[in-house]
Amino acid sequence: MSLSPAAALIARSNRLGKNPKNTNYAGGNTSAKGSAVDPVTGEPVELLWVKGSGGDLGTLEESGLAVLRMDRVRQLAGAYAGIDREDEMVDALAYCLHGAGGAAPSIDTAMHGLVDAAHVDHLHPDSGIAIATAVDGEALTRTIFGERVLWVPWRRPGFQLGLDIAELQRAHPNAVGTILGGHGITAWGATSDEAERNSQWIIDTAERYIEANGSPAPFGAERPGYAPLPEPERRARAAALAPSIRGIASSERTMVGHFTDSPAVLEFLASEKAPRLAALGTSCPDHFLRTKVRPLLLDLPATATLPEQLARLDELHSEYREAYRAYYDEHRTQDSPAMRGADPLIVLVPGVGMFSYGANKQTARVAGEFYLNAINVMRGAEALSTYAPISDAEKFRIEYWALEEAKLQRLPKPKSHQGRIAFVTGAASGIGRATATRLAAEGACVVIADLDLAAAERVAAELGGPDVAIGVAANVADPLAVRAAIDTAVLAFGGIDLVVNNAGLSLSKPLLDTTEHDWDLQHNVMAKGSFLVSQAAAAVLIAQRLGGDIVYISSKNSVFAGPNNIAYSATKADQAHQVRLLAVELGEHGIRVNGINPDGVVRGSGIFASGWGANRAATYGIAEKDLGQFYANRTILGREVVPENVADAVFVLTGPELSRTTGLHVPVDSGVAAAFLR
Template identity: 80%
Template structure:
């Protein structure tokens, strides 16, 4: 085997990866996971020792901005081009994707995408296919062909709309043959394709098309492409609109999750707010998006609230529910109008984009990243509509063509290849006292199981540090939360709603303890512990329950109580009493919230010494003194007094929370789970 084949960064792969990353890192060039790039070159066949022409092209599902060599499909160019001789025509061109497998070189790398033909058939060493806002604006203009000739002359060709596939590759290859002066083309309703003899030349040509289109729109476009401002639909002041967004979020998420649970993302960018305030917003929103990448992420059209910005939350909720019923009816009609007997079943009739004038945009997906990207794609669509309306009239592809792509057998196959979701994917967890000890272990376990996690703690800096350990903001965020302060609790819950669209799982873990006998326990000691744990749990559960009920998606509330809630130990009156309070809150709320599908359970650990903020703050020293053992041996002491003789660590408590909130115990509520290695005196009766 040659050194070049052993080196994943050998030319031309190295240049292709670098070019892809540069193009994909700029949203002006293409959207996340949108477009594809390729390079052709000659390597030595390790079997024959003869030269072989290869095509390296971004594989299916990859992202240009983060593309790595393992994300490339590698095909023999001679075999790929030979497919033109057996191509059965557009009626059967889906079969060509399977045929690409017979062209793979070696193990082939990533799965080839539907756009592979575009790259292999075009007679250029390097090809880029991108979805820039400026390019799609020309591609979706009513007179896109004329605009293309006017803006680019004979250097860029116009290709009428055609669904991605083998025939589109043949069309573009023919343009390249007939128009040697052309450096690329505008794909009607879709995007751009450019090429070059070198990687740098292909990149220059791609950027030239993008920047030339953007400059033409800026210079020649109408100053108000969306028309004037609709009186009453202007953006609310920031604090007011974000408060309204938080108030509406649970309802909207519940509506968007009618068919299957969704995670949300909220955007109140100037681009979105200006669009929603414009005269043309209702008509343009109804037309939907055009680029296949866009509407596959955003659905064919958004749901737009048709009330002014100052409409009350109550009126807005009532109207959103009405519009949701109409949206579902419209989507079902769209499906039934275009579905064939062999079409995949309808995947869901709920909107993925919900627009609220004066407030912003809510976008939804199976996880936070998908929800965020859907919102980014609709911002792309707004930019596209602005550009098209500035020069002409925005004219997306028709619903029939959208349906052909949305319910394409190849798209269905891609969905079926996606990995099975983890147990907590799509769930939003709010964990108090999560910057250390038990809370951190719970947050870590839930994030590992696919949940979006809000790390809530009195210490914001530590909360944010733990969230950063868990992943990026698509996985976890840190918020400040003084659970004894109702305003602070509500602010933390609101932050959760705005970050992830809703809330599903609450863990009341925040706590502290002062170990003192009765006669040394002050009223302040008593109040402090009850404020944080008894009152704090009540405040968090109350604020969260309001959102959980509005969502109508059920949910979980878990209290981290203690074996002390049922076990009478010495010198521990205030702590044990407040834990008993928490334990009974579990029973009371289980009864009250059950009708809403909200389960309430508790975990009763024994003393968790390792990593505990409570034990490190003096509680450990006090308990060690009470039992007459060295502080560094306290964990061992607790273990030896148990039936199993094993120390309880934070991860053991996290395991219990995971099981209680997972699918296996979906019919369990009002339960306290001992995690104490067996303390007979704390057995539940």
Template identity: 80%
Template sequence: MTNPTAAALIARSNRLGADPKNTNYAGGNTSAKGTDTDPVTGEPVELLWVKGSGGDLGTLTEQGLAVLRLDRLRALQGVYPGVDREDEMVAAFDYCLHGKGGAAPSIDTAMHGLVDAAHVDHLHPDSGIAIATAADGEALTARIFGGKVAWVPWRRPGFQLGLDIARIKADNPDAVGCILGGHGITAWGDTSEEAEANSLWIIETAAAYIAEHGAPAPFGGIRAGFEALPETDRHARAAALAPTIRGLVSTDHPMVGHYTDAPVVLDFLAAEKAPALAALGTSCPDHFLRTKVKPLILDLPATATVEEQRARLTELHQEYRADYQAYYDAHAVPSTGSGTGSPAMRGADPLIVLIPGIGMFSYGKDKQTARVAGEFYVNAINVMRGAEAVSTYSPISDAEKFRIEYWALEEAKLQRMPKPRSHQGRIAFVTGAASGIGKAIATRLAAEGACVVIADLDLDKARAAAAELGDADVAIGVAVNVADAAAVQAALDEAVLAFGGVDLVVNNAGLSLSKPLLETTEADWDLQHDVMAKGSFLVSKAAARILIDQRLGGDIVYISSKNSVFAGPNNIAYSATKADQAHQVRLLAVELGEHGIRVNGINPDGVVRGSGIFASGWGANRAATYGVKEEDLGQYYANRTILKREVVPENVADAVSVLTGPDLTRTTGLHIPVDSGVAAAFLR
């Protein structure tokens, strides 16, 4: 049973974390002190419940708390070796833990344990950080809050910061909290309700002061030509630029992207001060750990052509990489024989790319990381606006940013991350994916870590299938008629705006009409060729432009059929279009190979179970052709194979996963039979 003190802490944390004005995603931490029964002695024991490392306040649960014995935590003051060795104190927290399970203690544990208050909140509100990053933040704190809020000069999070805040609280008995220079706020209270009220009072008082006393145009005037384009033009330009940008920012590591054209972003990019402020970088550690120290900002107006913007972005990317290398070289501590020194540089590419008039692209190892990075940069814009409104924005120095970005503790946290799945960082576009084979493929790729776009003629079914895989960070559903070039381009544009690009395309959309030659009409022929032969061509053509612009290689997979080589009865239109698809594989493998794009095909036997094609009449026709009951068709197909096993959608999905995974990177132009062995369909 959850301790009542811990339960109240979780409830308070969830309330604070649910409102972005209070803190950013996964930012800040909260704590409560109380008693519980020691299971060894049966006596009461004083404990600290505190949000653990890596958690999020808005979604915090009991397992996200670290639980420590207060007597042991406070006793660490007697062995604290000083700021030069304070990283050792994080490991010491493990010797203070009470019970089993829970989260690992974070670097901020000392702040919560050493402050003489039953309840403590440490948060990263935009309004509070605006005061914390103002050039005259200390004077502003006194002016805004009087003696109720103290000023704490910038100090890297750790044990010494906990000692500093504990001393400041003791020296300022009327204070309910403090502003942490360059960082955020901390508030406290004797009860959970009082701590929460004090936190909200600091946040709201800071916001009210900025609103009342701030300059009306903190970012200066509007730069002519840098205003936001109309929405339709904005999104079209974003879709055109996204593959190029993603390729650039993936120079060191593959990245997934997120795009936003929120008004707060567009207004900032149109302003006179935007270039200079962006160059100063972010300040709060939670911000720059996810956004890098500063963004790449395009210095061309929105009226520039796509070609001009692409060329300039390429130049600026090289300058950014050189600048980041210089930043690393200037602050890195050389490694010594004892193994100390700064971790190796993790990558020199930007994580935030700002395009005036168009919006912001943010990047990460997966969609959630990319989206959150963008949210953090919006926080940073809000902070800069607030600081510039009442003072001058003055973030912490690059040297201090480096000390946190390349902190040994941060490196250790990264090393503890689970090994990436086979398709992590890849973006898949699967046609006909709302059911049957396509749905199985989408499900398998999502399970392997890919972001998936489920493209289907039926938008409602596409969205429903996507929702089964997860939220919009995992999969989205889009409408597409693959026989319509404009619809195909629109669907791929939607994919690019959702995830930053495309890496893996599966041409799966199809239908079939089982008729002999003399009963096959011209309309029957045209319909099947439009959807499969023409549709695959249109999807591959539009996708190839994206893949080439990204310069990251990629995969195109055709779900063809054993009928592409096997002359089945009463099947002229379907089999002919499948043969067309099969030869497209060979032709495109040769043509696109120079770009690192691999093109392969899969030839399944008849897949009855879960198939939209078979359910729509094809199954009944094929059953009649072979003289069996429709419900026995799957077993009929199985019995005529070498392995005597039915082919199901998941078998085809397995083949797609292997073909597009890390184990067949030198394979292109191949057709893989997934038919349980049909000798007449053996490839020659």
């Protein structure tokens, strides 16, 4: 049974999009033409199914398609008023839509509608863009493909580009596709399979030609002193640099980071051509819309010291912002949107790797993937010829295009904690897990730090995986383990904004039964542990220069003297005073330090499940199953405290509403009068 045009299109798109050598994430678009019955007239109608704006080929579903009537799409050619009225055609496409729902038509819809083929693919393969960005790309296209693939000089995507390709296709009926100067490829076919074969043939043929005919050293010789550092040293240096670099990328708005030290990145950064090529910037619009027109490249060898690198990065950041402002001022028009930010999104450190940034982890990771695509493009172009991207003027026209601005304005309003990175200890169960879950739901990236690595990784997977959360092993009583966990967090997300000291245990014993080992264990995990975590995290927070939050999950027992609880209550009092001390010390850096004093949280608690609950129940002479209700009955509100109540308090304390609050202890105990703060 043959697939419908839309089903065949989705299957083809998924196959093409899942192979990174064919196109980048969310890059390119595909289409199919075919007939369907018009539900109004009952007559057949010719339709165009095309990937809509903002979708990704590898994960495309039917809801991501725009569906248009071909008779109306063809009639748009008569309504086209010329290149100066190009943007109006995007609005006109809305009047060609068939039926309700579906995605908004993208700027490339005209290309798909006007090309006289049932199936069309527009892709951004590295090998194709390498040919498209070579200074002699037109001649290379003829040499590599003969008459089967045509050269289209650079033109901004839109209706005129669709007309250009359609005219070339009519003049060359044996052609199967085009190389789009500076941009990518377009291929077509009478069937979905034929279009896919033609796309794959263009990509593979370009790749094979580069391999067979390209220079073995496209980036030139390795610069002395710029070779990659050994991996342990490289990762340690990356972790030391990351907070300061994130601060550079976030001077106007807080960004999440991603780190890459792949061989391709390190090879590029070590090469003699890296400074020239990095300064030229990227070419494909999909690339520079996510990476900015060029990266910030540290111009020091890998052998430079950390203080030297940090000082130079600050200087280069100032120079980068001035250069970006000059780029904006030179090319802006009266109608240009306001400048969106002058900080770099890609920071390259020779010998160490690439730091990429975005509003969230996925965006930051994809930005890095796009710059890696750009490196591959440069490699291919330099192997055969000379890399020659589109001009800054053309880049500006796309970066500050009214249509791109409209797309940005349609993005949903960010959640309260978007762009923030939370490090939560003891986060595999109970209060820690509830807190991590709440923060992730509010847009934060979360590090699930726990003694039980397997449990931490399970929770991270449940919260959405590495673009949302990661699990790390964290023995908070071990300074080396704490440092390693913090470094892992920094390399995963770029830094830390929010720390929740929640890890704990409890030994319910009277004074005469409490051993020195009991005392040391209790204090090592909670008093010493929260000190070590706060100390390591504060170094990151200060280096970022973005402020931040440290929250201690203390206890009502920090102020309430309960029976048979000497070690636990004393260490909670220690934590409570750490809040006050750190609030005073860290305030000059914009770091707020607050505490939360819960009553006994029985439900979902790892502490209560591990024997503490049985001990406390025995102390009060009740059954363990009744302990939660027992705690509730002795409160003013008469309600049990559950992990989510504590998580709510963390959310409020670290949100924008309490931005002027530090040194506070918030009771979450349903009202225990004896624990009122005085």
